[in-house]
Amino acid sequence: MSAVSHLHPESREAELRAWWMPFTHNRMFKSAPRLIASAKGCYFTLADGRRVFDSLSGLWCSPLGHSHPRVVEAVKRQLDTLDYAPSFQMGHEGAFRLATRIAQLASRPQDRVFFVNSGSEAVDTSIKIAVAYHRARGEASRTRIIGRERGYHGVGMGGISVGGMVANRKMFAPLMIPGVDHLPHTYNPAEMRYSRGQPTWGAHLADELERLVALHDASTIAAVIVEPMQGSAGVIVPPKGYLDRLRQICSKHGILLIFDEVITGFGRLGTPFGADFVGVQPDLTTFAKAVNNATVPMGGVIVRDDIYQAFMTGPAHMIEFFHGYTYSAHPLAVAAGHATLDVMADEKLIARAAELAPVLEQKVHTLKGEPHVVDIRNIGLAAAVDLNPIEGQAGLRAIRVFERALDEGFMVRFSGETIALAPPFVSSVDEVEAMVEGLRRALRAVPA
Ligand code: PXG
Helix, strand or coil, X not given: CCCHHHCCHHHHHHXXXXXXXXXXXXXXXXXXXXXXXXXXXXXXXXXXXXXXXXXXXXXXXXXXXXXXXXXXXXXXXXXXXXXXXXXCCCCCXXXXXXXXXXXXXXXXXXXXXXXXXXXXXXXXXXXXXXXXXXXXCCCCCCCEEEEECCCCCXXXXXXXXXXXXXXXXHHHHHHCCCCEEEECCCCCHHHHCCCCCCCCCCHHHHHHHHHHHHHHCHHHEEEEXXXXXXXXXXXXXXXXXXHHHHHHHHHHHCCEEEEECCCCCCCCCCCCCHHHHHCCCCCEXXXXXXXXXXXXXXXXXXXXXXXXXXXXXXXXXXXXXXXXXXXXXXXXXXXXXXXXXXXXXXXXXXXXXXXXHHHHHHHHHHHCCCCCEEEEEEECCEXXXXXXXXXXXXXXXXXXXXXXXXXXXXXXXXXXXXXXXXXXXCCCHHHHHHHHHHHHHHHHHCCC
């Protein structure tokens, strides 16, 4: 397959036919495919031999860079010992230890961890836990889940219901869970354009939750789910004080607060979790991606102990929570998780992300005034650059910038009119700066 881009157009079309690619413009892609052949450290090698810097750590998921030798070794060793183990009514030791380590990293040593295989599954699991928890406590009327505009919570039926991206929702509306509502998003360019870190405007938007409580009544609301930082929407940074206020209102009304930390978990903001960055503790935390450097699919939910305890009633031989996946706590994913946490601790990589954050902030804001740029945002080791759209051709400008950046040796992420950057924690200062310079050259090369 590595030679596919060199094939005659007709045989190439046949080779690329079967895979219906996710979140991809399939026809445009297949007419000019971009194939990745291998990866090592912070670089991908494309099938045509070009080496490109991984400016988004995969899809926000590979902070250690690719094929870290300790992770590779751990997974290989695990394959020789225990390739798969059922997790229904059986267990394996590594999974218990990994759950303990994750709870400790989250500074919630008493809390519980439920393993799944992706961020989408983590979100749907957290919604099920929230609704079942209230029912177990005798408040079965609390079924409503409040999400947020522009939120991205994966693609499960629960996740798209609470999510706030119209393209991900509109085709599936009849199948989505009923009885959800949405908080307004917090992005207001007039108040926060080109802000560095957390904007000072916008904490009051959390009060919209009071309006939703007044509308629906707290007795119908199970949980609020938000990303501490909205990643997929283009690094929408929480205003100072906003998440504190959401926390207060949730607590006041007995509503669970779910932080979807699929992107922010495991160091992206320079703290173990986004919760640590903002100093606000949720009741449930979803995670995936960086938990094991994305080497093997894995996700999970951290659950406050008393929520877990609410399920632990009835005869001891009864299953308490009718939920789980064939691959929950897959041994290979668990092995990669231990190795990832070992490397993060030994190489102090979360502190490293915190050190690189101001480098990225300083550098990315120098793009202000470059062609097409209309806003720049950053938080932790993440940043986004918004572009002005090509009239009548939404999204095409960002595609052009992406393509040009690839020619410059940098694989950035484009989505809508936004370019997102989230380099691996193992990047050097020079690499972070070079990435922004590569983007600058790409912006200048793309015609007005
Ligand atoms: N929640 C959040 C907050 C996410 O960011 C998911 C859930 C779903 O995870 P899975 O593992 O089911 O994909 C995500 C995923 C991007 C990008 O470019 C972001 C995600 C996935 C792919 C691309 O911003 N986030």
